[in-house]
Amino acid sequence: MDPLSEILSLLKPRSYITAGFDAGGDWSLRLDDLAGRIKCYAVMRGSCWLSLEDAGKPIQIVTGDCFVLPSGRPVRISSAPELAPTLASEALAPDRDGETVTYNGGGDVLLTGSRFEVSGRHADVLLRTLPPVVHLRAAVDQAALRWSIELMMRELREAQPGASLIVQHLAHIMLTQTLRLYLTQQAGMEIGLFAGLADPQIGSAIGAIHADPSHSWTLEELAAHVGMSRTVFARRFREKTGETPVAYLTRWRMMLAAERLVTGSETLVHVARAVGYESENAFNTAFTRVMGLSPRRYSKAVDARFIDETLSGGAP
Template sequence: MDPLSEVLSLLKPRSYITAGFDAGRPWALELDDLAGRIKCYAVVRGSCRLTLEGDATPVVVPEGACFVLPTGRTAVIGSDPGVPAVRASEVLDPNRSGEAVTYRGGGDVYLVGSRFEMGSPHAAALLRTLPPLILVETDDDRDRLRRSIEMMMAELRDGRPGADLMAQHLAHMMLVQALRLYLAARSPRETGDTGWFAALADPELSGAIGAMHADPGHAWTLRELAARSGMSRTVFAERFRERSGETPIAYLTRWRMTLAAERLREGTETLARIAHSLGYASEPAFTTAFRRVMGAPPGRYARSLAPPGSRSRRRPAG
């Protein structure tokens, strides 16, 4: 499985709301329900201005573009500067999935969007590695994204049997396609982005990241990873830290512990098996690394994820 697919699989995004939004000018909404969620929008008609919390300069999102808000930062979308923003949670029904909502008479902009709830208990740590705004304006593969959007709109409009499930699957396709297009179009050297996503977007680093994801239990060395990227060890180490914000070995360790945390949550494997599969010769060595990265030993971490009153079938040591 490729790195993007793996991370999305670990996040376990569930399409909680898929809906259309038709707004009339002037309008502004504060998206105040983003914490721990991913929101993905496509501008089907018109355009809008998007301002992230902490940023003074708005981004104009044109017709046909798609944007993703993955990190939980509050954002304001609207038609014009200076329009007082109304909280989206006060305007939009949280149970409106499958509907098209008209606001202020409609006619200025039409957006189709989905809100994804994360099913992973360690989603926050993964989401922090993404940029706060992912804007897709490229023409590459735009037709495929547009077809997904049009099919989603048809499902929302027609209400045929199975429409909700179809819209959810199409929403997932829209999210993956938007992230894929962003990776293909953006250069971290030009944008200054840092984090896991920026490293993956760097074509010279993606080979090393793919190798770590394909075989996390391998005893990767800096020399081997640099060779996967076609660089010297020094240049590779500097580039990786610049793009991702951490060393290659620190990234590998964090990825291993993320995988371990998911398997501990499932509760079907012994600690020894998990440790060995991720490249650790002993449980104590694995436990030390896990505690350092995740903030708790494996056993305590697993118990913290279990529902009250439940017992996992195999309780890992630690």
């Protein structure tokens, strides 16, 4: 499985609401429901502005653009960036799945897309590796993305039998296609996992790690794999991702190990070997350093949280 597919697999995104948003006049909303969620939308008509409340210049998004909000940071969406925002949770009905919501009279800008609940156990860690806003400008190579968006809009309008299931699948296609196209277009100015994946050589090294995480990768071997010197590779990897190759390898191994610990019945020794550790003690030390708990305590803590959430009526 390629790195993007594996990351989305561990995030376990579930399309929670798929809807349209039709706004008009002067308006500004503060999206206050982003924690633990990913929003993915396309601009079908008109234009609007996205503003990170704690950094960066406002971003104008126009017809044909797509954007993803994956990090949970506060974001404002508006007709003009200088307008004071209203909380989205107060202005919009909470359950509007399958509908096109008209706001402030509508008519100027139409968005369509989905809000994804992220249920993976490592969601917070993985989401922090993504940029706060993924902006994909209208481009000629978006045929597959446009197809999924147009079909989604038709399903929302017509509400035929089976529409909910089709829209769920289309929402996942839209999210994956947007992130895939972003990797091919991003300018390389951000620091994080996506910046690393977008760099041909660093992305190839990350792909090698994901293809065989149990291999005893060394800095020299990874550098040779991508045709770079050890020093240049180490420097560029850190510049792009914000961490060293060995740190990334270890963190990815621990996330895979954590998933095995709580979803299967494997012994600790088997899990350790599956992620490249012959010594159980070495695995315990690495896991505790990265995850904050020993493997056994981590597994028990996840089990206890699952029981608490089930008894309280929450979703695991």
